[in-house]
Amino acid sequence: MPTIVGHAVFGATLARLRLSGVADGAGAWRALTLCGAAAMLPDLDVVTFKLGIPYASPWGHRGFSHSLFFAAAAALVLLWLSRGLWPRLGFSLRAGFVLLFGVIASHALLDMFTDATHGPALFMPFSPQRFLLDWRPIEGSPIAPRFWMTAKGRRVVWTEALYIGLPCLALMLACRWRERRKDCAA
């Protein structure tokens, strides 16, 4: 997996693009924070290692919690919890759901770009098949924090900065530039 930071940055970037032009600044920040946190949710499944559930199990790491079904269910729960926020931002509840679903599902998409042995089980609980892309430039992040200070940990940070951080930064700047142009034209 990319680190949870990489997932949060990517999820918040998707939300930033979707929330472009929203006038309620405080509300937009709340939505950004929510979406960043939502993008990290699937990796709560690391608890399955502690429970003795094997990585290869459909109910283990990158199994059910990385499926589109889970993304939809989690998006519904978060939508209900944040139901007062979306109308304030000028979003319908359906639009809020689509955004939350997108950021949670983006987690599995990023995981498919990592050099891990097992990809996300996108179609659990209907199929246990795991999916990885042929091009996987992102170094899989070790789970134990002690690995962070190793050469492997540094490669993780470098590949995430290159393949997640930089594109997200470019998208955020482009979004800001477009908003400024609109402000100037108004």
Ligand SMILES: [Zn+2]
């Ligand atoms: Zn993951």
